[in-house]
Every structure is written in structure tokens, then in C-alpha cells.
Amino acid sequence: MAESVERLQQRVEELERELAQERSRRVLGGGDGGGGRVRIEKMSPEVVDSNPYSRLMALKRMGIVNDYEKIRTFAIAIVGVGGVGSVTAEMLTRCGIGKLLLFDYDKVELANMNRLFFQPHQAGLSKVQAAEYTLRNINPDVLFEVHNYNITTVENFQHFMDRISNGGLEEGKPVDLVLSCVDNFEARMTINTACNELGQTWMESGVSENAVSGHIQLIIPGESACFACAPPLVVAANIDEKTLKREGVCAASLPTTMGVVAGILVQNVLKFLLNFGTVSFYLGYNAMQDFFPTMSMKPNPQCDDRNCRKQQEEYKKKVAALPKPEVVQEEEEIIHEDNEWGIELVSEVSEEELKNSSGPVPDLPEGITVAYTIPEKQEDSVAEVTVEDSGESLEDLMAKMKNM
Numbered sequence: 001m002a003e004s005v006e007r008l009q010q011r012v013e014e015l016e017r018e019l020a021q022e023r024s025r026r027v028l029g030g031g032d033g034g035g036g037r038v039r040i041e042k043m044s045p046e047v048v049d050s051n052p053y054s055r056l057m058a059l060k061r062m063g064i065v066n067d068y069e070k071i072r073t074f075a076i077a078i079v080g081v082g083g084v085g086s087v088t089a090e091m092l093t094r095c096g097i098g099k100l101l102l103f104d105y106d107k108v109e110l111a112n113m114n115r116l117f118f119q120p121h122q123a124g125l126s127k128v129q130a131a132e133y134t135l136r137n138i139n140p141d142v143l144f145e146v147h148n149y150n151i152t153t154v155e156n157f158q159h160f161m162d163r164i165s166n167g168g169l170e171e172g173k174p175v176d177l178v179l180s181c182v183d184n185f186e187a188r189m190t191i192n193t194a195c196n197e198l199g200q201t202w203m204e205s206g207v208s209e210n211a212v213s214g215h216i217q218l219i220i221p222g223e224s225a226c227f228a229c230a231p232p233l234v235v236a237a238n239i240d241e242k243t244l245k246r247e248g249v250c251a252a253s254l255p256t257t258m259g260v261v262a263g264i265l266v267q268n269v270l271k272f273l274l275n276f277g278t279v280s281f282y283l284g285y286n287a288m289q290d291f292f293p294t295m296s297m298k299p300n301p302q303c304d305d306r307n308c309r310k311q312q313e314e315y316k317k318k319v320a321a322l323p324k325p326e327v328v329q330e331e332e333e334i335i336h337e338d339n340e341w342g343i344e345l346v347s348e349v350s351e352e353e354l355k356n357s358s359g360p361v362p363d364l365p366e367g368i369t370v371a372y373t374i375p376e377k378q379e380d381s382v383a384e385v386t387v388e389d390s391g392e393s394l395e396d397l398m399a400k401m402k403n404m
Contacts, residue, residue: 052139053096065274072141074176074273075099075169079151079191081127082106083253084205084214085181086117087262093135095270098169099143100135102128103160105150116255143169152190161194177269178202181262183251192227195219196307199314203272205265211252212287214261216268216280221308222315224281225297228305257287 059065074097078085081104089100104127108118122130128146135144145167151160165174178200180191188204195202199221207214219226264283271277281296299312359373 056096065276068274070274071096071270072098073169075101075143075167075173076269077101077103077164077167077175077178079103079178079180079187080182081131082112082181082183083115083255083258084207084262084265085179086115086127086131087259088179088181088205088265089131089135090117090138091262091266092269093139093142095266096139097142099145099167101145101147101163101167101175102131103147103149103151104128105148114255115253116259152186157190157194160190161198164194164200165198174198174200176273179265179269180204181265183207188227192219193305193307196221196226196228196305196311199311203265203268205261207253207257207261209251211254211257213285214257215282215284216261216265217282218268218272218279222299222311222313225299226303226305226308228308229300229303230297254287257285260285260287 056071057068060068076092076097076099078089078092078100081089081102085102085104089102092100106127108122108125108127108130110120110123112118113120117134118127118130119134122134126148128148132144132146135142145163147159147163149156149159151157163175164178166172168175178191178195180188180202182188182191183206191202191204194200201218201220204217204219204227205215218224264285268279268283272279280294282294284291284293286293299308301309301312303309303312359375361370361373364370
């Protein structure tokens with residue numbers, strides 16, 4: 001009985017997916033003959049209202065990005081299509097990314113309507129299915145690949161690894177970036193394990209349980225700290241996070257905080273892929289104080305993840321193999337005494353006066369000099385004159401001077 005119910009549920013999901021694809025084809029003009037939107041295979045810099053990429057291409061004309069068209073060559077995997085992940089996927093779709101791979105196993109609920117992206121009529125659909133339908137309508141030029149499963153299970157983990165390794169824009173090539181938009185540590189550690197093993201660069205993001213803070217983090221295996229190098233206490237202590245959830249209490253969420261975190265995540269993605277601006281290794285957000293702390297963390301040589309330690313050794317070898325920059329010593333500019341005007345500088349102090357005004361230089365350690373020396377006291381060359389005491393008082397002497 002349980003098996004038949006499971007089969008029925010799978011069939012319902014297949015039908016829902018086929019229905020969403022049919023709706024997508026109609027919107028794009030593939031099934032109703034009504035002249036739907038025309039696909040744009042190449043980005044055009046033409047500044048016209050009918051060009052969906054004209055505002056994006058302005059970044060190139062203004063010198064911010066050297067080659068914005070390159071965005072069409074990248075494939076990004078997004079794990080978790082919730083409050084942050086769905087908005088992240090929408091932003092990347094509007095930016096004209098080449099391909100998006102979406103991973104999630106949850107369904108859209110009416111409780112999700114306080115967030116951005118999802119709509120009430122999508123309740124009951126899988127999040128990846130609802131996201132694909134919406135995103136295809138926004139930009140049909142983007143390729144989509146969706147997977148409705150939990151990546152933390154043993155059977156799904158290998159498939160997840162395979163799609164990261166081979167799900168690039170060109171089949172058989174790896175994706176360019178993995179984005180973690182999940183809401184639990186188990187999934188983050190799973191992504192961390194996969195990326196460490198594959199040497200895959202990824203970005204982690206999160207929003208606090210009270211919905212007033214969040215962060216993003218760039219993780220390059222071997223170069224920066226992985227998620228296991230400095231794990232949160234709940235992970236380091238091997239605590240089952242499911243036991244921390246209280247009955248009848250759910251985490252808060254604000255569309256504002258999630259929108260801000262998704263925005264800075266995608267901004268960091270664009271800077272990383274298109275090579276402009278400064279890419280943050282860690283950028284936090286505190287909504288209460290409008291505080292944006294940044295920092296970077298070195299990998300832990302004693303990390304529990306053996307693949308992380310392996311990637312650290314590989315990175316050290318790469319750095320050692322790089323050519324060392326040559327140190328060029330600048331020659332001091334020679335100041336010539338002669339000049340075209342024939343002006344000569346003459347000291348007002350003679351060598352004899354300079355010698356008399358200088359004292360002995362003390363014996364100092366190497367590298368230390370004195371600013372000036374104190375001349376030794378010289379004996380007065382004028383002979384002393386002795387005046388005999390006349391015995392007269394001061395008043396008598398003053399009276400004599402008046403009479404003179």
C-alpha cells in the first residue's frame with residue numbers, strides 16, 4: 001500500500017512538471033501560435049527598449065566590466081531554493097547567466113508567502129519546479145536543470161557530485177560556481193564535503209534565526225577556510241540540530257533581510273565571475289545597526305576534512321611554482337652641482353667655525369647616527385683681571401659718578 005502511494009505521488013509530480021513545461025512553452029510562443037517572446041541567443045549592446053540586456057551592457061560602456069557578454073558562458077548550481085536561493089536565482093536569471101542548476105526537495109507552502117518570489121497559486125508544487133516555471137518566463141535564454149531531492153542522503157550525494165562535475169554549460173564540464181542557500185548545517189557540511197573533494201569553489205550564505213542578520217562567504221578549497229575549518233558550535237560538538245528545534249516555534253524570516261543577503265551574494269558572484277571590484281571572502285550584515293563586517297580566514301592545517309588538508313597542500317605547491325617577482329632596485333638620482341644658470345651655493349660658515357662648533361661623535365651601534373654634537377667647552381683666552389677692593393660703599397661710588 002505504501003509503495004503504491006509513493007508511486008502515485010511520483011506520478012503526480014511528473015504530471016505537475018509536464019504541466020509547468022507546457023505552460024512555459026505557451027508563454028514563450030512554442031505552443032499557441034500566438035507569437036510569444038523571441039529567444040535572444042546573443043547579448044546585444046543596442047540601447048533600445050526592446051533589448052532586455054541594454055541596461056546590463058551599459059556596465060561595459062561605462063568601464064565597470066570589460067566583457068559583460070561573458071556572463072552567458074557560466075553555469076551556477078544553487079542548492080536551496082528558499083527565501084535566499086529563489087531570489088538569488090531570479091537575480092542571476094535577470095543578469096543573463098548561461099545556466100542554472102537548482103537543487104531542493106521541499107514544496108512551496110502558503111507559509112512561504114512572506115518571502116519574495118513564490119506565489120500562492122504555486123502552493124503544493126516542488127520549489128525547483130515552481131522556480132523553473134517562473135524563471136523561464138522571466139528569461140528564456142537561460143538554461144535550467146532542476147533536481148527535486150535531498151543532497152544529504154547517500155544515494156543522492158553521488159548524483160549531486162556528478163552534476164557539479166559534469167553539469168556545466170557544456171555537458172561534461174564542471175559548473176563554475178556552487179551557491180549554498182540552505183537553512184541547516186547538515187546540508188552546508190554536505191556541500192562543503194563535495195566541494196573539498198572536487199576542488200570546487202563555492203559561496204555560502206545564511207540568515208539568522210531571528211531574521212535580522214545574515215552573511216555570505218567565499219570558499220576556495222585550499223586557499224581559504226572551508227566550512228569545517230572553523231565550524232559552528234552545533235557542528236563542532238556533534239549536536240543533532242533537529243533536537244534544538246522547539247515545539248510550536250519556527251524561525252522568523254523577513255523578505256527585506258533575505259533580499260539584502262541575496263543581493264550581496266549575487267553581487268559577489270558577478271564580481272568573482274566577471275573580474276571587477278573587490279570580492280569579499282566574508283561579508284556580514286547586521287540589520288539592527290546597519291553593520292557590514294568583512295574578514296578573511298585562512299584554512300586550518302588540522303581541519304577534520306582530509307580533502308581540505310589535501311587541497312591546502314595542492315595550493316601550497318601552486319604558490320611555490322609561481323615565478324617570484326623580480327625586485328628592481330631604483331638608482332638614486334644624481335644631483336649635479338652645476339646648473340645652467342651658473343649659480344653656486346656658498347656656505348656662510350667656514351670650515352674652522354664648523355669644526356669649532358662640533359664636538360666628538362660618540363661610539364654608537366651600527367645604523368644609529370646623531371643629529372648634532374655638542375662642542376667641548378674651551379678655556380677663555382682672555383686673562384683674568386683682578387680689581388683691588390677700595391673699601392668704598394656702593395652709595396659713595398654712585399655719588400662720585402654723579403659728580404663726574
